[in-house]
């Protein structure tokens with residue numbers, strides 16, 4: 401081969417390698433330090449003393465359960481997801497508290513969460529992670545990051561005030577947090593998707609929906625002062641006893657957006673009169689400690705969706721998916737510190 405042709409080939413190879421290196425550098429955020437990356441999002445959640453090794457970087461305290469989703473069949477009107485066909489589907493889930501500290505006292509957790517995986521025959525899965533507030537405090541992942549940064553500015557007490565001044569949804573969230581009743585059980589909490597998703601039915605019709613798991617148990621409100629007096633693990637102890645006595649249930653209700661509703665913004669509640677479809681019941685039948693349970697090593701990534709569901713124009717699920725993957729990678733790499741049964745690894 402003539403020398404010129406070899407040089408041209410080598411230059412071509414060098415170009416491909418340089419292109420790949422640039423792609424990696426861009427993905428890692430080295431070329432665009434101002435860009436929000438999943439690593440930055442996860443770093444921003446860490447408490448002042450650093451993240452607790454082996455645990456989720458948010459919603460670190462939790463407890464696993466198993467049960468079933470009993471589909472009535474009504475959901476097939478909106479989505480051809482196989483777990484909406486009438487029947488019973490296995491569920492793995494996790495009750496949890498928002499925050500990065502797995503040792504936090506249960507009474508101090510204002511935001512409670514529910515992670516769910518519903519499995520259908522043929523390998524289809526629906527994963528979701530929901531919380532009890534009726535709306536989210538900020539409208540975009542960028543604002544979520546800015547909020548964490550403002551909260552971390554302990555040297556500047558005005559940082560949070562300034563953020564709230566320019567973000568009315570955070571002030572509304574503060575009003576909810578200050579006035580909404582606390583329950584004394586995960587079984588009495590309502591868990592909301594807040595983010596919207598597009599459901600497609602067997603006829604190929606698309607609808608944008610949000611959903612809520614509505615508890616069958618009646619709410620017994622408890623004052624914040626009384627909650628703080630309780631055992632730091634009272635929520636865990638209560639749900640263990642309650643489910644041992646009887647399975648606990650939630651109805652799954654889908655809410656369908658009207659044209660023009662704010663589908664991309666989880667701070668905006670849709671009007672109360674929107675179409676609602678009751679599609680079945682979540683039955684929690686067995687609670688297990690995180691150390692023994694099979695939810696510890698699960699990532700309740702909200703973009704793991706079955707056929708008949710997909711993400712909408714709401715920017716959160718994609719950002720959450722990327723951040724949960726980083727958190728999952730970090731905590732599973734620290735497996736020696738994660739919750740484990742006392743006997744594991746011992747002779």
Ligand code: HEM
Pocket residue numbers: 441442445455456457458459462494495496512513514515529530531536540541544592593594595666698699700716719720723724727728731
């Ligand atoms: C950009 C915004 C958000 C970020 C950066 C974020 C970050 C995280 C991270 C890092 C985890 C731990 C994941 C793991 O290690 O498995 C987590 C868990 C969780 N998040 Fe988010 N989150 C965001 C928004 C939301 C929203 C909008 C909701 C609810 C509507 C939510 C509900 C939950 C719940 C319930 C869990 C616990 C799930 C489990 O038990 O594993 N998050 N979040």
